[in-house]
Amino acid sequence: MSRGVLTPDQPPALDQPPPLQDYNLFEHDLPLQEAVADEGGEWGLEHLSAFGAIAGGQALRLGPIADRNPPVLRSRHPGQRLDEVEFHPAWTELLRLGIEAGIPSLPWRDPRAGAHVVRGALLMLLSEAEAGVACPLSMTYAAVPALRRSPELAAEWERRFLDPDPKTAALCGMAMTERQGGSDVRSNTTRAGPTADEGVFVLTGHKWFCSHPVSEAFLVLAQSSGGLSCFLLPRFLPDGSPNEGFRIVRLKDKLGTRALASAEVEFEGAVASLVGEEGQGVRTIIDMVNHTRLDCVLGSAALMRRAVAEATHHAAHRAAFGKPLIDQPLMQNVLADLCVESEAATRLAMRLAHSYDSDFEPPEFRRMATPVAKYWVCKRTTPLVVEALECLGGNGFVEDSAMPRLLRDSPLNSIWEGSGNVIALDVLRTASKEPETVEAFLAEVGLAGGMDQRLDAAVKKIREVMTDGAADSSSAQYMARGLAERLALVLQASLMLRHSPPEVGDAFLSSRISQASGKAFGILPMGADCPAIIDRHRPKLAA
Numbered sequence: 001m002s003r004g005v006l007t008p009d010q011p012p013a014l015d016q017p018p019p020l021q022d023y024n025l026f027e028h029d030l031p032l033q034e035a036v037a038d039e040g041g042e043w044g045l046e047h048l049s050a051f052g053a054i055a056g057g058q059a060l061r062l063g064p065i066a067d068r069n070p071p072v073l074r075s076r077h078p079g080q081r082l083d084e085v086e087f088h089p090a091w092t093e094l095l096r097l098g099i100e101a102g103i104p105s106l107p108w109r110d111p112r113a114g115a116h117v118v119r120g121a122l123l124m125l126l127s128e129a130e131a132g133v134a135c136p137l138s139m140t141y142a143a144v145p146a147l148r149r150s151p152e153l154a155a156e157w158e159r160r161f162l163d164p165d166p167k168t169a170a171l172c173g174m175a176m177t178e179r180q181g182g183s184d185v186r187s188n189t190t191r192a193g194p195t196a197d198e199g200v201f202v203l204t205g206h207k208w209f210c211s212h213p214v215s216e217a218f219l220v221l222a223q224s225s226g227g228l229s230c231f232l233l234p235r236f237l238p239d240g241s242p243n244e245g246f247r248i249v250r251l252k253d254k255l256g257t258r259a260l261a262s263a264e265v266e267f268e269g270a271v272a273s274l275v276g277e278e279g280q281g282v283r284t285i286i287d288m289v290n291h292t293r294l295d296c297v298l299g300s301a302a303l304m305r306r307a308v309a310e311a312t313h314h315a316a317h318r319a320a321f322g323k324p325l326i327d328q329p330l331m332q333n334v335l336a337d338l339c340v341e342s343e344a345a346t347r348l349a350m351r352l353a354h355s356y357d358s359d360f361e362p363p364e365f366r367r368m369a370t371p372v373a374k375y376w377v378c379k380r381t382t383p384l385v386v387e388a389l390e391c392l393g394g395n396g397f398v399e400d401s402a403m404p405r406l407l408r409d410s411p412l413n414s415i416w417e418g419s420g421n422v423i424a425l426d427v428l429r430t431a432s433k434e435p436e437t438v439e440a441f442l443a444e445v446g447l448a449g450g451m452d453q454r455l456d457a458a459v460k461k462i463r464e465v466m467t468d469g470a471a472d473s474s475s476a477q478y479m480a481r482g483l484a485e486r487l488a489l490v491l492q493a494s495l496m497l498r499h500s501p502p503e504v505g506d507a508f509l510s511s512r513i514s515q516a517s518g519k520a521f522g523i524l525p526m527g528a529d530c531p532a533i534i535d536r537h538r539p540k541l542a543a
């Protein structure tokens with residue numbers, strides 16, 4: 001008898017759920033389909049469905065392989081310095097799938113309404129399979145608007161960054177964080193000295209984090225005589241020779257996203273071109289930062305979705321105490337609560353993506369909604385993944401399941417591109433400096449005005465606390481997380497009331513608006529229609 005083949009003599013796999021693989025991640029995700037269509041991405045449904053099959057097939061299989069085979073730095077060859085990183089073919093293939101699908105390029109090549117939504121959904125689908133690969137795809141997408149501040153450079157590089165052919169496409173990374181500061185980039189010590197060529201500088205210094213250090217170019221912050229400025233640093237010069245002053249020092253040994261190479265790098269006279277105005281580095285790179293913050297929200301919503309799919313699938317196929325887990329009342333409460341959180345995250349992520357269709361929507365809402373969503377959706381991801389992991393019991397703790405990797409990957413988006421406190425303070429600062437962003441945000445929330453008294457009352461309270469704009473007062477800073485959380489919750493509530501089925505909206509309102517959140521999952525009040533909520537979220541594989 002050959003090993004691994006089930007024959008009539010062998011006992012069946014006692015109540016062990018079948019693996020959740022080889023299924024269409026998009027077609028089995030009703031909340032995502034609805035959100036894409038509602039946010040202007042209906043024209044992309046076919047592309048999303050085709051990519052959903054790839055993401056749930058090939059990519060879902062490659063993700064764990066890439067994770068188990070992290071990249072290795074090859075910095076020396078006898079007599080020669082190398083700055084090469086060896087990747088497992090599974091990583092290269094995942095990257096190829098993302099480029100081909102248009103994740104770095106779609107909205108810039110085809111800037112129609114809903115383009116950022118369709119592209120955001122593509123990113124979510126791939127992130128469900130492998131979170132780390134989203135990073136270089138996201139940074140390349142995000143670099144484009146920053147680069148456009150220097151039209152000549154943009155003309156030279158955009159063509160390469162937006163190339164949908166993985167064989168010829170270029171990727172762009174970002175290097176801001178230094179040893180002494182990631183949040184406080186104004187403390188950057190990397191120096192930029194001018195050369196005889198106008199706009200061309202040489203950089204000397206280091207960066208403590210620089211992900212995907214084999215990208216073709218990086219946007220880098222450095223101090224020039226005019227102040228902190230933004231530069232494009234190519235890894236290879238126009239004649240094809242390496243930009244010798246760029247060195248990879250080591251790769252980080254990370255908690256999660258282990259397939260993604262994140263490096264410490266040094267610059268010793270690395271050649272770079274000024275992007276935007278000298279001394280305006282933060283203002284220039286902020287366009288990139290905001291687009292990657294959007295992607296942190298999308299990536300976190302994707303991890304939540306994957307966790308919910310695994311948990312609901314497991315509970316449907318596993319019994320305890322004589323009943324399938326999915327029919328046990330307390331498990332229903334836990335699962336439905338997870339589903340509600342995941343749907344709220346997906347809704348918010350898609351609405352935020354739509355607000356990046358900047359040709360079609362003024363920027364005020366986006367300016368406030370970006371830090372609000374980044375703060376809350378990323379913050380909720382790890383607790384949700386932990387609870388979903390527990391739904392699988394002991395299996396959830398074992399690497400054969402997807403859950404340990406999801407858990408290791410889940411805190412990253414809350415740290416990257418502004419950790420929780422920094423983002424909450426950003427909400428405060430934006431509210432104080434640009435009061436029109438608060439009005440735009442509350443106007444969006446107000447689209448559900450009169451639909452539910454609980455939301456109306458919560459919005460009234462928020463208006464009261466937001467009238468005082470003293471963002472720099474220490475008491476306002478002390479309370480900033482609470483404010484960011486409340487803003488996120490009322491926006492999610494408004495979106496759910498307007499777009500989700502009534503049972504989902506009601507479950508959200510009754511557990512997150514009428515009572516304080518922050519408790520364990522499984523706190524939906526009596527009367528919530530848990531079976532309907534779970535059924536909406538559970539992937540249903542053909543037998």
Ligand SMILES: Cc1cc2nc3c(=O)[nH]c(=O)nc-3n(C[C@H](O)[C@H](O)[C@H](O)COP(=O)(O)OP(=O)(O)OC[C@H]3O[C@@H](n4cnc5c(N)ncnc54)[C@H](O)[C@@H]3O)c2cc1C
Binds near residue numbers: 182257418
């Ligand atoms: C896997 C990974 C990949 C990364 N890739 C890149 C990359 O490609 N390019 C890049 O430039 N960076 C990258 N980073 C760096 C990341 O963006 C920074 O780690 C992050 O911005 C935080 O900066 P820091 O580590 O210096 O922490 P710090 O700035 O020292 O912050 C430490 C803590 O203090 C809090 N804090 C800071 N200021 C305040 C304040 N005023 N009030 C209250 N609390 C405060 C922060 O919220 C945080 O919790 C990466 C990080 C990781 C983990």
